[in-house]
Amino acid sequence: MSTLAPARSAPPRAPRSFSITSPRRSPARLLALLALAVVVIAFVAPMLWLVLGSLHRDAGLSVPFGAGWTFDNYSKVMNATTLWTPLRNSCILAGCSAVLTVIVSSLAAYPLSRYQMRFRRMFLYTIVFSTGLPLTAVMVPVYVMFAHFNITDSIWATVLFMSATSLPFGIWMMKNFMDGVPVTLEEAAWCDGAGWFQSLRRIVMPLMAPGVAVVTIFTFVVQWGDFFIPFILLLSPGKQPASVGIYTFFSQYGAVAYGQLAAFSVLYTLPIILLYGVLGKFLGGAFSFAGGLKG
């Protein structure tokens, strides 16, 4: 990473100007490290309450120092209505929409990656275009439509809608991963009389397993964390996922049980942190996949 390594061996001859882009002179280096330390502190500070508050008996909106460390907050939220039912619903919503997204988007990606078709380009542009539409705004007409067909408060309708919202990005990623699988590998199978489906299932999908994992995990994480969709579409508490459950808990007990709110938040966040760790492995570490978004 050290981009200007040779210059480092001769510091006295380097021009004496301030630089924030090169690592070679020590005052600039020190300043950069100092600035990074400030960044780290500023980013960690708001998270502290979450971790410390969940472990302290007298946690308010700030956490007192000193005695009172306990796991009671965790054991108090670990009951069916507060934690387990919402978490189960989150698993159903995020899990089903991830699986559905992967199946549908890998099917759709195949012709987009393999065939030369007249409207292929048009389709891809439409897909990318729709990833940009503000989902918040779509929710009002979606609710009107759901109410009209009487499918509000239905987990399955919500799963279908969530999958539809993940599809554009899913198809886009899947198509890019599929482009990386050489078409020559399929030709042998075609000669043996395999159709597109067999070739997709037996040759392409196994070769792009990491890509499939990325799309699955990414969709799961996004839907797990989503609040607005289930908040609008699911009304009965028994069907709501943890994102809505935690908000209900906050508005009901928020003022008295901050420690428990923090504990609930930690338990709800943990699976995502773990999945991102896995995602990082597939993508060669360093969370580099935002690069896939840029033109």
Place this chain on the structure above:
Amino acid sequence: MSATDVVARPTGTPAGRPARSHQRGPGIAQKLLPLVPAVVLLLLFFAGPVIWSLYTAFTNEALSGVGAGATRFIGLGNFRRMFSDPAFLSSVVRTVVFVIGSAVIGQNCLGLLIAMLLRGRSRAVQSAVSLVVVGAWVMPEIVAAFCWYAYLNRTGSLNSWLGHIGFHQDWLYTAPMFGVILANVWRGTAFSMMVYSAALSDISPDVEEAASIDGASGWKRLWLVTLPMIRRSIMTNLMLITLQTLAVFTTIYVLTGGGPGTKSQTTPIYMYEQAFKFYNLGYGTAMALILLIVGALFSLVYLRFLNVDEK
């Protein structure tokens, strides 16, 4: 915009790119078959509601009051009402402030700054900083909002620290917009940081070295060499974070609920209130339509920077 005038990008051709000339094999109907489930889902649950909103926005549909019994077509009524509704107009101003403050200035500049500071640092420093910054981004939005609610509250951590130097106040009451902007910068900076880190790592060190041998100072090098070289990433990033920030709901809803009063009520919050609290679905949908149009315009600009065949 025609698809062909998008500038081709020479980098990043996928390995073993398939020959596009593959013409034998299945007929057109069979070729299209795998696309059917995706198209059906997208039409029913994505395009459907958007098209539906084109109708609802011109009616007085409501779950209570006049429009509840008999939904009527009222033409441009909702839009006329919108542009003479001071609450809507000021929500638009707040949304612009929110997007410029937290995305264009906050996330964009801070993300670029962190990405630049991280260049050439040791692996340990890089992973420590990105762990923390990306951690804020990975967290579910509602949990991030709780963190900031606790952080900025009258009895929260920030005040208990600032109390020592006598700078103690109820941030979410005295400066609600500032509070939600800070929270959104905190949450979103990681995205810009990752985009810029990727862009900066594509710049050959030779170019900057050449500039510095020619006597360009640090700032000059930044303005005249580095930034122009990543301008494509800057534009793409600005489009994407603007689109994301335009739609932010949860952070503001949890932190302030749009309040105190309407002091931090952005358009998504006002739209939510009108549609789901006062049940003016027609009016809410009309606002949604405006948001969708603004989003669509930004999205079209974003497409200009993207070439679907090169990625």
